[in-house]
Amino acid sequence: MGGFVFPNEIHVNWGLFIVLYPYITGLVAGAFIVSSLYHVFGVSDLKPVSRLSLVSALAFLFGAPVPLLLHLGQPLRAFNIMFTPHLTSAMAGFGYIYSFYMIICLLEAWFMFRKDLVIFSQTKKGFVRRFYSLLTLGAKDISPKALHTDHKVVSVLAVVGIPSACFLHGYVGFIFGSIKANPWWSTPLMPVIFLLSAIVSGIALLILVYTISCKVRKVEIDIPCLVAMNKYLWTFLIFATTLELLEVLHMGYEGKAEWDMVRGLITQGIPVTYLGVQMGFGVLTPLVLLPFGRAKSWSDGVKKTLTVASGVLVLIGVLAMRFNVVIGGQLISKSIAGYAQFHWTLLSDEGVIPALGILAFPVVMTLIMVRILPPWLEERKLQTVNSNVTPLSTRWELKGSGK
Amino acid sequence: MEEEPGQKTRWSQKAGFRVGVVLVCVLVIFGIVRQMSVPKSFGQYGYYRGDNVEEWVSMDQTFAPGNQVCAQCHAQEVQAAAQAEHNQLDCQSCHGPMLAHVKQPNQTHPKVAGNVDLCGACHREMVGRSKDNIRTVQVGSHSGGLDCVRCHDPHQPYAKIGGGRQ
Numbered sequence: 411m412g413g414f415v416f417p418n419e420i421h422v423n424w425g426l427f428i429v430l431y432p433y434i435t436g437l438v439a440g441a442f443i444v445s446s447l448y449h450v451f452g453v454s455d456l457k458p459v460s461r462l463s464l465v466s467a468l469a470f471l472f473g474a475p476v477p478l479l480l481h482l483g484q485p486l487r488a489f490n491i492m493f494t495p496h497l498t499s500a501m502a503g504f505g506y507i508y509s510f511y512m513i514i515c516l517l518e519a520w521f522m523f524r525k526d527l528v529i530f531s532q533t534k535k536g537f538v539r540r541f542y543s544l545l546t547l548g549a550k551d552i553s554p555k556a557l558h559t560d561h562k563v564v565s566v567l568a569v570v571g572i573p574s575a576c577f578l579h580g581y582v583g584f585i586f587g588s589i590k591a592n593p594w595w596s597t598p599l600m601p602v603i604f605l606l607s608a609i610v611s612g613i614a615l616l617i618l619v620y621t622i623s624c625k626v627r628k629v630e631i632d633i634p635c636l637v638a639m640n641k642y643l644w645t646f647l648i649f650a651t652t653l654e655l656l657e658v659l660h661m662g663y664e665g666k667a668e669w670d671m672v673r674g675l676i677t678q679g680i681p682v683t684y685l686g687v688q689m690g691f692g693v694l695t696p697l698v699l700l701p702f703g704r705a706k707s708w709s710d711g712v713k714k715t716l717t718v719a720s721g722v723l724v725l726i727g728v729l730a731m732r733f734n735v736v737i738g739g740q741l742i743s744k745s746i747a748g749y750a751q752f753h754w755t756l757l758s759d760e761g762v763i764p765a766l767g768i769l770a771f772p773v774v775m776t777l778i779m780v781r782i783l784p785p786w787l788e789e790r791k792l793q794t795v796n797s798n799v800t801p802l803s804t805r806w807e808l809k810g811s812g813k
Numbered sequence: 814m815e816e817e818p819g820q821k822t823r824w825s826q827k828a829g830f831r832v833g834v835v836l837v838c839v840l841v842i843f844g845i846v847r848q849m850s851v852p853k854s855f856g857q858y859g860y861y862r863g864d865n866v867e868e869w870v871s872m873d874q875t876f877a878p879g880n881q882v883c884a885q886c887h888a889q890e891v892q893a894a895a896q897a898e899h900n901q902l903d904c905q906s907c908h909g910p911m912l913a914h915v916k917q918p919n920q921t922h923p924k925v926a927g928n929v930d931l932c933g934a935c936h937r938e939m940v941g942r943s944k945d946n947i948r949t950v951q952v953g954s955h956s957g958g959l960d961c962v963r964c965h966d967p968h969q970p971y972a973k974i975g976g977g978r979q
Binding site: 412414415417418420476490492493494496508513517520521524547548549551552553556559560563748750751 | 822826827828829830832834835836843847850851855856860872907939940941942943
């Protein structure tokens, strides 16, 4: 380490907050893709988490711009990128990309939960009743025909949502990937790597949210659902890791001029977070554990433990990956002849404690959101409340019952 | 609000219409706020507020034109500095903006802080600062908390301490 560093590279300007931004955005995109696996691709095993995943995606979406706004220092300036849009700047596109995705997510959630909202607005009392009444926007028709229309709208929005989610997160990778002066960032693979690791982290998040919610509600965990998530997590983890390694191996095998710098970064700059946390804990361990977590001969308890443990490891691993990309890239001097140093701080200057606070925000949002839009409300319970409601028999459920 | 069977929902109560109205409202509010927030002169010359140029032009000048103005009264100091390490610096780099002092020399007497904060701006040891080009020190251990000017004359940094590099 050491070498020649330009004066303006001494301070690592993108700190932990900027590490959290792609992390939280990735969780959003990943959770949304899980909800789409059920709503668009008809993976019926994922039904127990189909609504939970959308609510989590929405809650984390609220948390996605928080680290950016706090990093700005002057949060209101964020609106300038929307008021005076700049078409040649990828970074300036965030406002519109984020808002478009937020609208898609809100619309999908609204149409998905409209029936629940209407029922709550009729059964709850006082302020809560008025609150739900407001949320229904006065559209209180929950006849089978109207609900059927809702489902059609939801499925269209889910279809539109997939490219939007890919765009929202692929775009984050694009920003890093298109910085050609930085050998650790500059690769057209970056958007794809970001997207796949986002899906990985999103599934891991849902495994955790789903298991914890079942524990809190004292409900049996749906093992086929957990096994399905286990399978998808494993598959996407393989894809994501393949691309991540491919990028580094390719650079090394080609022996590009910058390879010595990148090798130095990996072996001396960020060996603990890259080789240890990201690759060791976040990839290798779950890759081994996950297949055992769905082995038929093993008991449900072992399956749960292994899958949840893998989920936690993957979540930590992806956070480390974001750290290694964002911070690691800034450690390589533009001189390609020296390394800057990253200093951990606790409180000041995007320290660990404020970063943990930012990370806690979407978690708290999820807790609030599942109170407002309970994603586990079963159809039967609803029918006892309102006998006019006919069971939802849509093509999604028919597909599910066929399996 | 619950419907009787067979009765049609009025189009104004349909979900799509309601949510559409909300969306249009959001867009209209965005448009209005944008109209109010973007300065009138934005884009006049380029991707920035045109008035900003006028504002800079009309700002009060605070710096005096250059060392030759200082030399009219402080010839000895300017002469001394011109022969030593700091000869590339403008007087006002350390002394601060001096136009007011030049206009009314007896009424304004600016002070220069000869402490480690001022000198350290250039002489503090840093990763990106090559010792080949500038003499850098670890200010804490080098001066032990004393002001730099106790040992160094800023106009001739080594004069007080024996004349040559230590």
